[in-house]
Amino acid sequence: MATITCRDFLAYLEPWMEGERPPDAQAHVRTCSHCSGVIKDLEAIHTEAGSWNASEQDAPERVWTALRAQLEQEGLIHDTIPAGEGRTRAAAPSAGWFAGLFPRLPRPVLAGAYLAALVAVAFALSGPVNKRVNEARWLKGTQISTSPLSAQLNFAEQNSNSYVSRSSPVVAASLHQNLAIVDNYIALCEKSVSEDPQNEVARDYLYEAYQQKADLLTQMTERGENVQ
Amino acid sequence: MARTRRIDTGELPEAEAIRLAQQGDAAAFERLYRLHNRRVYSLCLRMVGNTAEAEDLTQEAFLQLFRKIATFRGESAFSTWLHRLAVNVVLMKLRKKSGNESSLEELTEPDEDSGGPRRDFGGPDLRLSGSIDRVNLQRAVEQLPPGYKSVFVLHDVQGYEHNEIAEIMACSIGNSKSQLHKARMRLRELLHEALRAQAREDRKAASAETGGKD
Numbered sequence: 001m002a003t004i005t006c007r008d009f010l011a012y013l014e015p016w017m018e019g020e021r022p023p024d025a026q027a028h029v030r031t032c033s034h035c036s037g038v039i040k041d042l043e044a045i046h047t048e049a050g051s052w053n054a055s056e057q058d059a060p061e062r063v064w065t066a067l068r069a070q071l072e073q074e075g076l077i078h079d080t081i082p083a084g085e086g087r088t089r090a091a092a093p094s095a096g097w098f099a100g101l102f103p104r105l106p107r108p109v110l111a112g113a114y115l116a117a118l119v120a121v122a123f124a125l126s127g128p129v130n131k132r133v134n135e136a137r138w139l140k141g142t143q144i145s146t147s148p149l150s151a152q153l154n155f156a157e158q159n160s161n162s163y164v165s166r167s168s169p170v171v172a173a174s175l176h177q178n179l180a181i182v183d184n185y186i187a188l189c190e191k192s193v194s195e196d197p198q199n200e201v202a203r204d205y206l207y208e209a210y211q212q213k214a215d216l217l218t219q220m221t222e223r224g225e226n227v228q
Numbered sequence: 229m230a231r232t233r234r235i236d237t238g239e240l241p242e243a244e245a246i247r248l249a250q251q252g253d254a255a256a257f258e259r260l261y262r263l264h265n266r267r268v269y270s271l272c273l274r275m276v277g278n279t280a281e282a283e284d285l286t287q288e289a290f291l292q293l294f295r296k297i298a299t300f301r302g303e304s305a306f307s308t309w310l311h312r313l314a315v316n317v318v319l320m321k322l323r324k325k326s327g328n329e330s331s332l333e334e335l336t337e338p339d340e341d342s343g344g345p346r347r348d349f350g351g352p353d354l355r356l357s358g359s360i361d362r363v364n365l366q367r368a369v370e371q372l373p374p375g376y377k378s379v380f381v382l383h384d385v386q387g388y389e390h391n392e393i394a395e396i397m398a399c400s401i402g403n404s405k406s407q408l409h410k411a412r413m414r415l416r417e418l419l420h421e422a423l424r425a426q427a428r429e430d431r432k433a434a435s436a437e438t439g440g441k442d
Contacts, residue, residue: 014409018405042413042416044358044360045416048362050384050385052362052385053386056267056270057269059266059269064258076252076294077254077294078253079255
């Protein structure tokens with residue numbers, strides 16, 4: 001076997017670190033403390049760097065907060081209803097959502113406002129620690145839970161369906177598709193709340209999901225009215 | 229500013245989250261973010277060595293991802309696609325920082341004067357084994373040229389294979405192997421320099437102590 005020098009071994013070093021061990025290179029490494037030392041150094045670097053992986057951490061929560069705000073600002077995300085479908089609305093429900101219903105008050109919108117109010121009241125009264133209780137004090141004593149709320153929404157849905165049937169097939173299909181998405185979202189939220197009833201964030205999401213359904217039913221009814 | 233709200237979307241498979249995100253579904257976006265933010269943030273952190281910048285870069289990488297998600301067709305793994313975006317975001321940032329618009333080739337092939345690896349590995353037989361720790365290796369990594377750094381972090385820290393790195397970095401597998409080797413050799417040099425500097429400091433301190441006693 002031909003012997004190789006340290007300079008020759010340089011050409012073998014990269015493949016060596018990838019696992020290739022030609023016999024002449026092995027023979028050199030066995031007898032050369034310098035080259036075997038270089039290999040040990042490179043292996044030590046590789047091993048130390050590999051140990052960093054275990055200490056990886058999530059980015060701080062503020063990164064997602066800022067990212068979400070940016071996505072909302074650019075209109076890239078919505079909670080469930082695709083942008084451009086019906087009335088423009090903020091991606092995240094806010095106080096402006098409900099206020100935005102009142103400048104125009106045709107019958108379907110009033111129905112939506114009623115549904116939204118019902119959602120808000122139901123959550124105000126059902127939460128174990130909920131600031132909305134004070135805001136809805138005038139309704140103190142009213143026993144509303146999310147179960148009759150779902151029933152109310154289902155009833156409203158039946159009415160809305162009769163309105164939607166008067167719309168064009170394309171519009172009706174789109175609205176029904178959106179409704180299915182909202183229903184899936186509600187089911188997901190209900191599951192989260194049932195698994196952890198004290199989780200205020202999960203409850204907040206469910207509240208928003210019901211709001212969205214109320215909003216969508218309002219749109220459906222509104223569309224049906226417009227084609228009458 | 230949007231409130232930070234989390235919903236349990238933990239059971240949503242990645243493929244389904246991608247499909248929903250392509251329709252603009254906020255919960256799906258969040259799911260994808262939660263799935264991948266750790267790796268992207270770590271990559272950025274290792275590349276820039278600064279948490280504030282790493283946060284900005286992570287946000288920028290995901291923003292670009294979500295802007296382009298409708299165009300994702302699944303030709304490559306989603307994580308590879310995301311890492312490619314993240315690496316590009318980081319390299320772009322580093323290029324801007326260095327004040328020139330160098331090509332990726334220049335970022336990975338520095339000349340001898342700017343700190344590229346020497347063509348031999350002569351010099352005193354200092355041994356690194358036992359003297360490498362997280363702090364001094366991190367310091368050395370920070371001194372690597374950006375291209376070397378990317379390949380080193382992706383391979384040795386994050387555990388990507390060369391074929392994945394080739395896809396992420398838009399280079400050949402051979403190029404990835406070569407850059408990794410050069411990165412490790414350069415790190416070895418930097419660590420040796422640091423060891424020698426430390427030895428000099430120790431000698432200086434010792435002689436100052438001896439001189440003070442005389």
